[in-house]
Amino acid sequence: MDILALDLGTSSVRGLVLDADAVPRPGALARRKVHLATGDDGTGTLDAATYLACLVECLDELAAGGHLRRVGLVATSAQWHSVLPLAADGTPSGPVLTWLDTRAAPPDGDGGPTDPEDYHRRTGTWWHRCYWSVRLPWLRERCGDRTVRFAGLAEYVLGELLDAAPMSMSLASGTGLLDLRDLDWDAEACALAGVRPDQLPPLAPPGWYGRLGAGYARRWPQLAEAQWSAPIGDGAASNVGSGCVDPSRAAVTIGTSAAVRMIQAVPAGTELPPLPDQLWRYRVDHDHVVTGAAYSSGGNLFAWADRELRLPTGAELEAALHRAAADLVVRANPRFGGDRPPGTAPAGSGELRGLSFGTTAVDILAGLMAGLCRLVADDLAQLEAGVGEPMEVVLGGGALTASPWWRGAFADVLAPRTVRWQRNPEIGATGAALVALGRVAEAIDIGGIGRTDEGAAPNT
Helix, strand or coil, rough: CCEEEEECCCEEEEEEEECCCEEEEEEEEEEEEEEEECCCCCEECCCCCHHHHHHHHHHHHHHHHHCCCCCCEEEEEEEECCCCCCHHHHHCCCEEEEECCCCCCCCCCCCCCCHHHHHHHHHHHCCCCCCCCHHHHHHHHHHHCCCCCCCCCCHHHHHEEEEECECCHHHHCCCCEEECCCCEEEEHHHHHHCCCCHCCCCCCCCCCCCEHHHHHHHHHHHCCEEEEEEEEHHHHHHHHCCCCCCCCCCEEECCEEEEEEEEECCCCCCCCCCCCCCCCCCCCCCCCCEEEECCCCCCCHHHHHHHHCCCCHHHHHHEEEEEEHHCCCEEEEEEEEEECCCCCCCCCCCCCCCCCCCCHHHHHHHHHHHHHHHHHHHHHHHHHHHHCCCCCEEEEEHHHHHHHHHHHHHHHCCCCEEEECCCCHHHHHHHHHHHHCCCHHHHHHHCCEEECCCCCCCCC
């Protein structure tokens, strides 16, 4: 049996086929870039219908290439925190707000949770613009009476393809409205959001699987009998694909954005471990939680520098970064997109200091990348304080695959910890597949982890 893994990301949507051991099959990959609308006011939105069309194109391409013939299971990794207002007929009444959108603000005169510490413990989140507790009132005010309910991007997209698409516990935890222990909508969080449970997606029970609706089953008959597992948050998937599935290892992942996270086994209904004040906590599935910190900047720092500065390329760029690091002259605040929770810095908070007429484009890039390394190091220390011992670190993600220098910079900043690198660039797809297979614990022995100075995997 093969596994089709879907990656519903912020900058692209992808479909790839893996074998029964969650190893990507060479050539079985389809990808479409998606347009993320951004603005200086903090806008970060996607068009839901266009996004769905991109996913359909990916599946059409894989079907045409004969890659779907042996697929029996579909696993999905999806961006956390997205929210889409829906009209009574199920059509969008506004754009998809992604994690990058910082415009939402708490309503005037509303004081937030009665006991913020207990709220943080129950939901793993804060009363913050990233979560639905703040986003839904803000959206309702702007989208008017047409909006009658809300969904995440994954529920909308899969709801169009499948016979049903309830919200997974993983994605529900990213809304900030879920009680992480009881695995039900939290009454106080829903009250802050001004929403009833029937205006939210139904929650997927343990062992839920969906199937293609009749129309798409005719379009892709190879998938007509395949089981579709409940989606998981992209950060949780990346941890599993990096082999970081217990408190001995932390994953540092750099894709479009960046994060540092650890996973703990905490079955539904059991007491949650202590949660440091500055860290969030979400669900991987019914049996595991993931705790960490995230940043709005990551590979998008390099994308900005590559677009706006005259950077060298390839080996020339890597050599120039090594020279620049020997005397790091630029100090940078990499918060170009503002803070992720619990921080509240708005979009446009990035800073560059130490510029002179001798400063080069590579000096600026090195300063930005090193600035993100320092943010990660600070939050990793908080994770370690929560578990009481140093952790091994596994680096992963497309941005680190592309830059050996950045991997080395993380190894230097995080020393004396052991720092290694997951060479498999498809950590999200691999992780989502392993969760769908019920093999989270086995990921501790996953292959592909090696030294930070090793080359990328042959199948990259």
